[in-house]
Amino acid sequence: MTAKDVTSMIAEYLTSPGPEKRAIVEKLAETPDVAFTATLRFRGPYPESLHPRDVHDTHLVDLMTELLKQFPHLFTECELKNIDRFQRQPLICAAISTHDPQFTDAIIGALKDRSIYIKILVMDAIGRHHYLRTAEAKKQLERLLTVKSIAESNCDRPHVEKALAAFNDCVSSNPKRNL
Numbered sequence: 001m002t003a004k005d006v007t008s009m010i011a012e013y014l015t016s017p018g019p020e021k022r023a024i025v026e027k028l029a030e031t032p033d034v035a036f037t038a039t040l041r042f043r044g045p046y047p048e049s050l051h052p053r054d055v056h057d058t059h060l061v062d063l064m065t066e067l068l069k070q071f072p073h074l075f076t077e078c079e080l081k082n083i084d085r086f087q088r089q090p091l092i093c094a095a096i097s098t099h100d101p102q103f104t105d106a107i108i109g110a111l112k113d114r115s116i117y118i119k120i121l122v123m124d125a126i127g128r129h130h131y132l133r134t135a136e137a138k139k140q141l142e143r144l145l146t147v148k149s150i151a152e153s154n155c156d157r158p159h160v161e162k163a164l165a166a167f168n169d170c171v172s173s174n175p176k177r178n179l
Helices: 003-015 018-028 032-041 052-070 085-097 101-112 116-128 135-144 157-169
Strands: none
Touching: 003 018, 003 032, 003 052, 018 052, 032 052, 032 085, 052 085, 085 101, 085 116, 101 116, 101 135, 116 135, 116 157, 135 157
16 A cells, blocks of 8 residues: 555545544554554645644544554654654644553653643643553653743643642552552
């Protein structure tokens, strides 16, 4: 399957109903690496009925989530720092959406990303998902509070504080994760 074929299938996926989407995902899963790369790099054609932002923030994240559930190596073997920042956010969102603990270290590692939007995405996920509340996550969050631009920001600091507060709500059943 060529990259052009995959791009056409992705465009079809965007407008298909549920059962047809499932069939497209199965077809894309025949060449997961090609499909995943094409999904990350997708830039159209966009259906008239969907705004490009919705395509990237919802539909393509859903598609990547399905691919990651079947082929976790697509995330675990990628170097996040080598991925364009506009592609990193939906990728990390897809990894979070799988609810797969094997992605924990890479997701928490994104707290070191240069983009505050990536950091906020991870911080909000820590608040929602117990398995992300690791000793390393807490250490990184505490480090972020020492970064002047975050510590002095009335917008960014509350995200860090909320994520840290989530640690008080949970003690993991995995002793390795407990603080």
